[in-house]
Amino acid sequence: MLEESKYYFNKAADVLNLPVLGRKILTTPFRMVKVEIVSDADNGQFHHHLGFRVQHDNSRGPMKGGLRYHPSVDADEAEALASLMTWKTAVVNIPYGGAKGGINCDPEQLSEKELHDITRTFVGHIKEVIGPNLDIPAPDMNTNSKIMGWIMDEYSKHYGFSPGVVTGKPLHLFGSDGREEATGRGVTIALEHALKDKDMSWEGLRVAFQGFGNVGSHAAKLMAQNGAKIVAVGDHKGGVSNPEGLDIPALMKYVKENRTVEGFDGGDAFKSDEVLTWDCDVLVPAALGGVLTKENANDVAAKIIVEAANGPTTPEADEIFHKKDVLVIPDILANAGGVTVSYFEWAQNIQQFRWELDRINDELYKTISRAYMSVAKTAKSNNVDFRTAAFVLGIGRVAKATMARTHVSTSRFDEFG
Numbered sequence: 001m002l003e004e005s006k007y008y009f010n011k012a013a014d015v016l017n018l019p020v021l022g023r024k025i026l027t028t029p030f031r032m033v034k035v036e037i038v039s040d041a042d043n044g045q046f047h048h049h050l051g052f053r054v055q056h057d058n059s060r061g062p063m064k065g066g067l068r069y070h071p072s073v074d075a076d077e078a079e080a081l082a083s084l085m086t087w088k089t090a091v092v093n094i095p096y097g098g099a100k101g102g103i104n105c106d107p108e109q110l111s112e113k114e115l116h117d118i119t120r121t122f123v124g125h126i127k128e129v130i131g132p133n134l135d136i137p138a139p140d141m142n143t144n145s146k147i148m149g150w151i152m153d154e155y156s157k158h159y160g161f162s163p164g165v166v167t168g169k170p171l172h173l174f175g176s177d178g179r180e181e182a183t184g185r186g187v188t189i190a191l192e193h194a195l196k197d198k199d200m201s202w203e204g205l206r207v208a209f210q211g212f213g214n215v216g217s218h219a220a221k222l223m224a225q226n227g228a229k230i231v232a233v234g235d236h237k238g239g240v241s242n243p244e245g246l247d248i249p250a251l252m253k254y255v256k257e258n259r260t261v262e263g264f265d266g267g268d269a270f271k272s273d274e275v276l277t278w279d280c281d282v283l284v285p286a287a288l289g290g291v292l293t294k295e296n297a298n299d300v301a302a303k304i305i306v307e308a309a310n311g312p313t314t315p316e317a318d319e320i321f322h323k324k325d326v327l328v329i330p331d332i333l334a335n336a337g338g339v340t341v342s343y344f345e346w347a348q349n350i351q352q353f354r355w356e357l358d359r360i361n362d363e364l365y366k367t368i369s370r371a372y373m374s375v376a377k378t379a380k381s382n383n384v385d386f387r388t389a390a391f392v393l394g395i396g397r398v399a400k401a402t403m404a405r406t407h408v409s410t411s412r413f414d415e416f417g
């Protein structure tokens with residue numbers, strides 16, 4: 001994933017005509033932390049895991065990014081995802097830099113008590129480098145509001161009441177209305193603009209999802225409410241399809257109880273991976289990175305791909321989609337709704353004030369719409385695809401902020417806003 005993120009960076013850096021040293025400064029992480037986590041296991045033994053936090057860039061504000069609990073978590077993955085956060089916060093123009101991290105573990109093998117202990121130990125080891133004005137974690141794959149609440153509590157034990165140290169917290173613990181569904185809502189807003197561009201409409205639109213967790217399920221619910229038919233959903237265990245459209249509220253209820261879509265009786269079962277090449281108009285990868293590759297890209301039937309997941313498309317697949325005239329809405333635009341409402345949550349925390357849901361959804365709509373328009377404009381004026389345009393916009397803004405902190409002129413980046 002690190003190679004891929006550097007490839008996309010360099011493609012945009014070429015458009016910006018960035019010198020070698022500038023590229024080095026913008027890609028090298030500010031700080032990388034790796035910690036050992038030893039905690040009690042339910043069977044009286046110990047668990048041993050490694051935790052990571054990569055802080056990529058803070059030229060535009062405190063660093064921001066999720067925590068992932070997954071066996072794939074390592075320093076390279078965290079570095080790649082942290083850099084994506086830097087460009088993402090710049091694309092939606094919120095006052096943050098980028099970070100990412102997590103714990104290399106398999107949460108399916110851990111009890112809630114074990115997860116709780118591991119989380120608190122991790123916070124104990126990284127507490128000096130996170131904080132409301134320094135680095136603010138948030139939920140990502142296999143982490144949720146409950147875990148964010150534990151993080152706030154553990155950090156506050158050391159530094160006093162600090163709700164702004166983490167976002168995505170429970171509503172009754174200084175979380176924000178609308179945060180839970182924010183990423184899925186942002187994905188839906190980005191698709192709404194793409195549909196207009198492509199002269200397509202929601203009514204009867206056939207959408208397939210890989211992943212039905214926080215992001216996938218909320219995006220599916222909102223798209224179905226807009227008139228789309230969610231024809232197939234695949235997850236880590238299996239898939240379920242219905243050409244008439246799956247009943248999304250019923251599927252959400254089923255997944256809450258069973259932690260998978262497998263076995264849902266409102267459709268036909270299929271092998272999970274097949275969802276990527278499903279006969280549909282729109283494909284929403286909302287699970288892991290690196291799933292759309294040169295092996296399957298030619299078989300993708302969708303006309304629009306909305307990257308709800310981080311890094312789902314390899315450069316070779318991206319090239320194939322470009323040739324096939326498939327519109328790819330890149331992750332750093334499509335899934336930026338989560339970090340945007342995290343920003344609103346943090347703003348409420350430091351103001352000690354609560355915003356109404358309508359205000360949050362309205363501001364989110366405006367933020368994603370503005371970002372979409374800016375990316376579309378940059379794509380047109382530079383004659384590049386949407387991903388390159390989003391990187392150009394994000395990198396240009398970060399480069400300007402970095403240079404504005406020095407005596408070097410920023411004028412060469414003026415056209416990138």
Ligand code: NAD
Binds near residue numbers: 140215235308309
């Ligand atoms: P989640 O843990 O809530 O859900 C993950 C989903 O992916 C589940 O449905 C799971 O079954 C599925 N999955 C896991 N492994 C799979 C596999 N091998 N094949 C098919 N499906 C698989 O996670 P989430 O928060 O919904 O995050 C999903 C993606 O969205 C990640 O790439 C994450 O980085 C990205 N993202 C999340 C947020 C957020 O606010 N949660 C924000 C931006 C981006």
